[in-house]
Amino acid sequence: MKLSPLYGHGIACGFPSPADDHKEAALSLDEHLISKPAATFMARANGDSMMGLGIFDKDLLIVDRSLTPAHGDVVVVALDGQLTCKVLDQQQGRLLSANDDYAPIPIWEGQELIVEGVVKASVRYHRPR
Amino acid sequence: MLVLVDCNSCYASCEQIFRPDLRGRPVVVLSNNDGFVVARSKEAKLLGIGDLEPFFKVQHLLRAHRVAIFSSNYPLYGDISHRVMTTLREFGPNVEVYSIDEMFLDLHGLQEDWSDYGRKIRNTLWRNIRMPVGVGIAPSKTLAKLANRAAKKIPKCDGVCALDTPEKWQWMQRRTAVNDVWGIGRRLTKRLADFGIETAYDLAQANPKILRRRINVNIERTIEELNGIPCLGLEEEPPAKKQIYCTRSFGEKLTGLPPILQAATLYASRAAEKLRAQKSLVKSIHVFLHTSPHEPNYYSCSVVVQTPYPTDDTRVIVRLVREAIADLYRPGCRFMKAGVGLIEIIPRALGQRDLFTPGQSLRAGQTMQAMDRINKKFGRGTLFLGAEGIQKKWKMRQAFTSPAYTTRWGDLPRVVT
Numbered sequence: 385m386k387l388s389p390l391y392g393h394g395i396a397c398g399f400p401s402p403a404d405d406h407k408e409a410a411l412s413l414d415e416h417l418i419s420k421p422a423a424t425f426m427a428r429a430n431g432d433s434m435m436g437l438g439i440f441d442k443d444l445l446i447v448d449r450s451l452t453p454a455h456g457d458v459v460v461v462a463l464d465g466q467l468t469c470k471v472l473d474q475q476q477g478r479l480l481s482a483n484d485d486y487a488p489i490p491i492w493e494g495q496e497l498i499v500e501g502v503v504k505a506s507v508r509y510h511r512p513r
Numbered sequence: 514m515l516v517l518v519d520c521n522s523c524y525a526s527c528e529q530i531f532r533p534d535l536r537g538r539p540v541v542v543l544s545n546n547d548g549f550v551v552a553r554s555k556e557a558k559l560l561g562i563g564d565l566e567p568f569f570k571v572q573h574l575l576r577a578h579r580v581a582i583f584s585s586n587y588p589l590y591g592d593i594s595h596r597v598m599t600t601l602r603e604f605g606p607n608v609e610v611y612s613i614d615e616m617f618l619d620l621h622g623l624q625e626d627w628s629d630y631g632r633k634i635r636n637t638l639w640r641n642i643r644m645p646v647g648v649g650i651a652p653s654k655t656l657a658k659l660a661n662r663a664a665k666k667i668p669k670c671d672g673v674c675a676l677d678t679p680e681k682w683q684w685m686q687r688r689t690a691v692n693d694v695w696g697i698g699r700r701l702t703k704r705l706a707d708f709g710i711e712t713a714y715d716l717a718q719a720n721p722k723i724l725r726r727r728i729n730v731n732i733e734r735t736i737e738e739l740n741g742i743p744c745l746g747l748e749e750e751p752p753a754k755k756q757i758y759c760t761r762s763f764g765e766k767l768t769g770l771p772p773i774l775q776a777a778t779l780y781a782s783r784a785a786e787k788l789r790a791q792k793s794l795v796k797s798i799h800v801f802l803h804t805s806p807h808e809p810n811y812y813s814c815s816v817v818v819q820t821p822y823p824t825d826d827t828r829v830i831v832r833l834v835r836e837a838i839a840d841l842y843r844p845g846c847r848f849m850k851a852g853v854g855l856i857e858i859i860p861r862a863l864g865q866r867d868l869f870t871p872g873q874s875l876r877a878g879q880t881m882q883a884m885d886r887i888n889k890k891f892g893r894g895t896l897f898l899g900a901e902g903i904q905k906k907w908k909m910r911q912a913f914t915s916p917a918y919t920t921r922w923g924d925l926p927r928v929v930t
Contacts, residue, residue, distance in 0.1 A: 427927065462536075469929065
């Protein structure tokens with residue numbers, strides 16, 4: 385899960401670059417998006433129920449298992465043996481889609497809801513890959 | 514204190530991480546070439562599927578019980594193992610990776626309620642990775658092994674066992690046969706029986722000096738360790754391998770020489786890659802080829818060849834291996850397996866030059882480095898010797914491989930939205 389640094393240059397010889405003293409660590413999308421690499425997995429979104437939150441079909445999801453899910457979080461749950469992405473409505477005990485075509489999914493009392501992780505970010509591609 | 518963390522049915526558990534539908538269901542993982550069952554989930558064990566059962570023997574049972582079957586998926590298992598290790602380092606910096614599914618963690622100087630602490634480790638690994646583990650905690654490695662065994666075997670332990678006082682470890686030792694002690698094999702068990710030593714407790718109470726004289730120094734260490742005196746330190750850097758073998762069965766029996774040469778080329782290349790990774794050079798190579806021992810006219814042969822100079826150059830190693838294979842080959846035989854072993858290995862720094870034969874050229878070393886770097890960056894097999902062949906028909910059978918969920922973009926798990 386290493387992305388390339390955003391810059392990298394070599395200076396062959398001659399004067400030392402006056403910029404060298406001001407060089408800072410390169411920006412890393414890895415660091416920005418992922419705080420716990422060992423607990424994070426990436427997944428591919430499949431479907432249209434989360435479009436209202438900007439998660440479209442084939443988007444990349446970055447899912448952190450170490451986070452404690454809170455009300456309103458976008459989470460990945462194990463639903464009917466499938467990994468499924470929904471919004472967690474803890475107050476009313478429901479899983480919500482972000483698309484009016486899909487009804488909320490109630491969590492019945494006594495039913496064990498297995499949250500597989502919290503979706504920290506999603507990545508959209510603006511050019512087909 | 515030392516902690517031994519052991520992944521439960523490691524490979525089978527890895528297969529369940531991104532497949533919640535498989536949790537609580539019987540799952541088995543097969544060895545290279547789909548030959549044997551090498552991992553079974555708890556549910557598969559309950560069906561009576563034994564360890565290392567040949568696949569063809571249990572196939573009907575697996576199908577009848579709708580057991581999920583997987584070929585070995587090492588990219589996935591390697592990544593998950595690495596995640597377990599990384600997570601363990603949050604609990605203490607000193608980790609020894611004992612094997613892909615077992616790690617020791619040194620918590621020297623820490624004062625904790627050890628059972629609670631073990632539970633915390635176990636819960637974290639489940640939550641962050643979805644890997645079920647057994648946790649054994651004790652002052653020495655041998656006791657930690659004993660604790661880990663108890664963690665798995667005794668249901669009340671629920672996966673965590675701390676043997677942190679003599680009372681606790683002695684209680685356990687009285688209930689443990691001596692052959693279940695770490696490092697006590699079958700032969701040693703027989704010898705110990707001559708001394709009237711049947712349980713781990715008997716061994717712990719034995720006189721270490723006498724047994725050292727009668728058996729060896731290792732037994733003295735084991736006795737000390739059983740009494741909570743650590744004698745075996747943590748090996749954080751794995752020692753360089755003294756031999757590197759790459760041997761596989763072919764996907765199907767081979768009679769022609771060309772595909773066998775191709776396979777041997779690949780095995781030699783893999784071995785050379787590992788050799789360079791540990792910064793070593795090889796002086797002699799073991800090559801073997803055999804047919805199936807279950808078929809008539811079993812034919813097996815091997816040869817050891819010397820390299821002209823200590824080398825890590827894939828091209829030199831491959832040339833020697835190919836010559837050897839061509840010598841060993843017999844027309845008409847249905848070959849099942851070939852292997853390449855780099856057996857005489859020296860550290861690269863000690864690669865002595867000979868006055869009369871030039872050693873490996875600087876250029877050769879650089880070429881190999883470039884090849885390794887490219888393969889590391891763009892994925893294994895990006896650059897390979899043409900002699901491996903492009904279409905590898907002899908390749909291992911791996912009919913049930915799951916996606917490399919965490920290491921290949923195209924294999925990422927799908928989440929229904």
